[in-house]
Amino acid sequence: MKKVQTILAMITVYALVIVGIDVLARGYFAIRDASRGEHQHKPDERALLPAYEGAQYDPVETWRELWVGTDVWLNYEPYTVWSRKPITGKYVNVDEAGRRVTRHNFVPDSNADQPLEIWQLGGSTTWGMGVPDAETVPSRLALLFNEFGVDTRVTNLGDTGMVSTQEVLMLLRTLQTQNPPDLVIVYDGANEPLGVAEAPELLNPHYLVNRIRDLFERRNPKPRQTPAAELWANSGLYRLGKAIRWRLGLKDAPPSPPPDFANPGGVESLATRGAGVLFDNYQFAEIFGDEFGFRPYFFFQPRPGAGDKPYDPSEQKIIADLRDDPEQNWIMRFAVALRERVQLRVSESRVPERFRDISDVFAEFPDPVYMDWVHLSHRGNRRIAEVIFETISADLCADAPTHLSTHLRGQLRAACNQTVEASEN
Amino acid sequence: MSREKSFAARVEMGLALVAFWVVFVLIVDVGFRAILSLTDDLGTSRAKPVEDLRFQSAPYADAPYDAEAFFAEMRAARKEAYTPYVVWRSRPFDGEFIHIDDEGNRSTYRAAPSGSGEALRIWLFGGSVIWGLGAPDSLTVSSQLARQIENTWGVDAEVRNLGEIGFVNTQEIVLLIRELQRGRRPDVVVFFDGANDAPAAELWPEVDGTHMNFTSIRDRFEKREKVQPHPALRILHRSGMWRMADAIGKRLGIQRQKPAVVPYTVPKDAAGVRRRGERAAEIWLANRRFVESLARHYGFVPFYLLQPSLEVGAKQRHPSEVSLLADEMKNEAKRVGMEGYAVMREAVRRRLARPEAEQQAVDRRTWDLSDVFADVSDPLYFDYVHVGHDGNRLIAAALADALQLHLCAARSGEIPILTPSVSDRMCGPTKNQPFSPRG
Numbered sequence: 001m002k003k004v005q006t007i008l009a010m011i012t013v014y015a016l017v018i019v020g021i022d023v024l025a026r027g028y029f030a031i032r033d034a035s036r037g038e039h040q041h042k043p044d045e046r047a048l049l050p051a052y053e054g055a056q057y058d059p060v061e062t063w064r065e066l067w068v069g070t071d072v073w074l075n076y077e078p079y080t081v082w083s084r085k086p087i088t089g090k091y092v093n094v095d096e097a098g099r100r101v102t103r104h105n106f107v108p109d110s111n112a113d114q115p116l117e118i119w120q121l122g123g124s125t126t127w128g129m130g131v132p133d134a135e136t137v138p139s140r141l142a143l144l145f146n147e148f149g150v151d152t153r154v155t156n157l158g159d160t161g162m163v164s165t166q167e168v169l170m171l172l173r174t175l176q177t178q179n180p181p182d183l184v185i186v187y188d189g190a191n192e193p194l195g196v197a198e199a200p201e202l203l204n205p206h207y208l209v210n211r212i213r214d215l216f217e218r219r220n221p222k223p224r225q226t227p228a229a230e231l232w233a234n235s236g237l238y239r240l241g242k243a244i245r246w247r248l249g250l251k252d253a254p255p256s257p258p259p260d261f262a263n264p265g266g267v268e269s270l271a272t273r274g275a276g277v278l279f280d281n282y283q284f285a286e287i288f289g290d291e292f293g294f295r296p297y298f299f300f301q302p303r304p305g306a307g308d309k310p311y312d313p314s315e316q317k318i319i320a321d322l323r324d325d326p327e328q329n330w331i332m333r334f335a336v337a338l339r340e341r342v343q344l345r346v347s348e349s350r351v352p353e354r355f356r357d358i359s360d361v362f363a364e365f366p367d368p369v370y371m372d373w374v375h376l377s378h379r380g381n382r383r384i385a386e387v388i389f390e391t392i393s394a395d396l397c398a399d400a401p402t403h404l405s406t407h408l409r410g411q412l413r414a415a416c417n418q419t420v421e422a423s424e425n
Numbered sequence: 426m427s428r429e430k431s432f433a434a435r436v437e438m439g440l441a442l443v444a445f446w447v448v449f450v451l452i453v454d455v456g457f458r459a460i461l462s463l464t465d466d467l468g469t470s471r472a473k474p475v476e477d478l479r480f481q482s483a484p485y486a487d488a489p490y491d492a493e494a495f496f497a498e499m500r501a502a503r504k505e506a507y508t509p510y511v512v513w514r515s516r517p518f519d520g521e522f523i524h525i526d527d528e529g530n531r532s533t534y535r536a537a538p539s540g541s542g543e544a545l546r547i548w549l550f551g552g553s554v555i556w557g558l559g560a561p562d563s564l565t566v567s568s569q570l571a572r573q574i575e576n577t578w579g580v581d582a583e584v585r586n587l588g589e590i591g592f593v594n595t596q597e598i599v600l601l602i603r604e605l606q607r608g609r610r611p612d613v614v615v616f617f618d619g620a621n622d623a624p625a626a627e628l629w630p631e632v633d634g635t636h637m638n639f640t641s642i643r644d645r646f647e648k649r650e651k652v653q654p655h656p657a658l659r660i661l662h663r664s665g666m667w668r669m670a671d672a673i674g675k676r677l678g679i680q681r682q683k684p685a686v687v688p689y690t691v692p693k694d695a696a697g698v699r700r701r702g703e704r705a706a707e708i709w710l711a712n713r714r715f716v717e718s719l720a721r722h723y724g725f726v727p728f729y730l731l732q733p734s735l736e737v738g739a740k741q742r743h744p745s746e747v748s749l750l751a752d753e754m755k756n757e758a759k760r761v762g763m764e765g766y767a768v769m770r771e772a773v774r775r776r777l778a779r780p781e782a783e784q785q786a787v788d789r790r791t792w793d794l795s796d797v798f799a800d801v802s803d804p805l806y807f808d809y810v811h812v813g814h815d816g817n818r819l820i821a822a823a824l825a826d827a828l829q830l831h832l833c834a835a836r837s838g839e840i841p842i843l844t845p846s847v848s849d850r851m852c853g854p855t856k857n858q859p860f861s862p863r864g
Contacts, residue, residue, distance in 0.1 A: 006441070008440065009437040012443045076647055078636050078639065079595065079596070080510075165510060165602075165603075165606070169510060176633060176711060203606055203607060204606070212507065215645050216513070216642065217505075227663065230656040230659075231657060234656065283722075284602060284605075288718060291714055291715070291718035
């Protein structure tokens with residue numbers, strides 16, 4: 001009896017010791033987590049790249065704000081799938097409708113004529129990943145048009161990861177509830193491979209299609225932990241064990257290798273299908289333009305490795321890193337194949353009337369502009385906005401839309417005349 | 426010394442007692458688990474599936490198929506798969522009565538193709554009524570429409586059932602765009618709507634043109650669904666003692682009341698219902714612009730139909746339908762949805778009642794079929810909106826007549842989609858009647 005009592009007492013003592021260590025470990029990690037404030041996170045390495053040289057803003061702070069906005073999961077939107085949650089910052093602002101704020105817009109007085117309304121559609125490069133509000137392509141376009149002398153308001157309808165089908169549906173959804181614009185600018189192409197890499201069997205799927213399918217169908221990609229396993233994984237002892245393993249240099253087994261990116265040999269045929277859908281979507285935008293009275297413009301965007309440019313060493317490293325990553329390599333090959341098909345269509349005049357391939361826009365631009373697989377710093381965005389502005393303003397000067405107000409037509413005429421006079425002088 | 430020894434002994438005794446009780450509790454828990462597994466939780470905890478007795482409703486009294494087996498199969502077939510942009514489609518299914526292909530499309534009757542390549546390609550879009558909830562493949566609106574066109578005019582009709590359970594008009598337009606992206610082309614496109622559009626606007630007014638069940642789908646996407654309780658609490662809930670206490674509580678009629686979560690918001694008053702119903706009509710009417718522009722480019726003729734429901738639309742209600750409606754309208758969501766549909770229909774009717782000079786071509790292809798059963802006293806409905814095979818036949822007949830009248834009236838040049846031989850069969854060599862839809 002005495003022995004049983006001793007054994008039971010020892011069991012309790014050991015249990016109490018374990019609980020005590022766990023409590024201490026939890027306390028230690030709680031203090032350590034609290035001391036590592038949000039601001040002490042490592043800056044996004046992209047902010048330190050030469051693409052940001054000469055920036056009149058703080059790229060590190062811009063990226064930190066971008067991550068605040070990106071770190072939270074997105075809002076659900078019927079049909080277009082997602083939108084941004086509203087955020088307010090020094091450099092990055094998203095309004096209640098989930099739209100990136102455009103700077104340099106003309107703000108009409110109550111009595112004044114309405115400005116030229118432009119909607120710009122696209123992915124994160126339109127949205128303005130990596131730059132402050134004032135340096136997004138839509139903001140730079142607003143500046144250029146207003147400086148040109150035409151009162152202009154640009155709405156940024158771009159959103160992270162959007163592919164061309166999402167853009168068409170974004171256009172449709174916005175037209176359902178708002179007055180149509182005067183012009184629609186579509187600036188895209190680089191995101192087309194993203195969803196295809198995940199689900200090549202689908203037609204122009206959106207980014208993260210498998211993850212969103214799992215959420216919708218309540219599939220859990222990871223087997224659900226038992227409550228006991230979860231309790232263990234949340235314990236101070238577990239974190240202590242992990243910390244000790246890390247200190248001893250014992251790392252966890254590497255994650256399973258990435259998928260085969262479904263049939264690497266199929267890139268060519270997938271790109272052919274992708275180009276077909278891209279131009280179908282341009283067609284839908286043109287059809288809606290005829291119906292709702294706006295003029296659509298399409299710009300096929302550049303990306304590293306799929307567009308001519310004298311690459312800076314930092315950009316060469318980006319391309320080399322992309323080639324080393326199986327998924328990014330597949331995406332880059334798809335992008336190259338897609339561009340070839342676009343160029344073939346251009347050569348055969350099988351593109352919309354107001355389509356322009358600007359993937360070579362940096363062909364004579366040695367300064368670094370890329371910070372990753374597609375995003376541009378302010379320097380790149382300014383160049384993109386200039387090319388878009390030059391194309392559209394020349395078109396408007398040659399053939400102004402008849403539906404524009406007298407006020408806007410007058411402004412446009414004066415601005416165009418001034419340009420002609422300046423070029424003659 | 427002896428005091429110290431006595432203290433140590435007491436501590437040891439205390440610690441031993443703690444361990445003893447822990448072991449005791451574990452043994453009791455294991456015992457309860459064993460009892461519960463043997464007695465099926467005392468026969469109280471497992472929810473019994475709700476029995477679907479709709480196969481016994483009046484429209485199935487003389488069904489030429491085993492209605493009970495059909496309804497059982499329909500339950501089995503109702504599984505959704507996430508589909509980009511349109512949000513969901515039915516999963517593939519291969520049963521005795523129901524066949525769904527890999528793209529989620531229900532199978533539709535088609536006679537052997539004529540071989541001349543002159544089939545009239547008709548795409549039907551809509552919600553569960555067009556999908557065929559309550560009818561085998563061969564007796565859906567799509568199949569009966571194909572058969573009517575073939576039997577009446579000898580025209581090979583390739584009808585595609587693009588209806589999907591719960592779909593609203595905006596979702597159908599997205600599906601139309603996806604079909605056009607695949608390179609497929611129709612001659613005629615029919616939208617059959619209302620009974621989902623109005624409820625979606627009434628229950629989820631925060632997003633114009635949203636699909637059904639917006640809140641619950643949003644919550645899945647945004648991971649707002651019920652947060653799992655702490656793992657320690659989950660261990661407690663799984664314990665034999667907790668489950669035993671729960672089972673005994675249920676036996677004694679003592680149940681824990683969980684507040685019901687309603688995944689929608691109903692309007693506060695009649696003015697709210699009216700406002701949301703009017704908005705549903707605005708979106709539905711405005712959506713026609715997208716379809717009209719696509720139709721002009723791709724060369725198809727679109728038609729826009731308002732569907733009947735037991736609450737909205739004239740019918741000489743059978744006694745079984747009267748009691749069915751009273752039962753169905755006890756459900757708040759269904760009641761508000763149908764009140765909204767009445768408002769939506771009224772708004773559409775106002776638009777269609779404008780003088781002919783003010784009407785656009787699209788208005789002449791927008792028909793209110795909600796009264797299609799006005800002269801019918803036989804029971805057709807098995808719930809507040811779904812009809813059996815007889816109801817589908819009447820809808821298909823009205824649709825076939827209306828299509829013929831419109832296409833033939835317009836063949837003089839407005840809508841050059843009919844080949845000469847199809848035109849002669851459908852319209853007769855000289856037939857050219859003014860259009861007036863039945864129903």
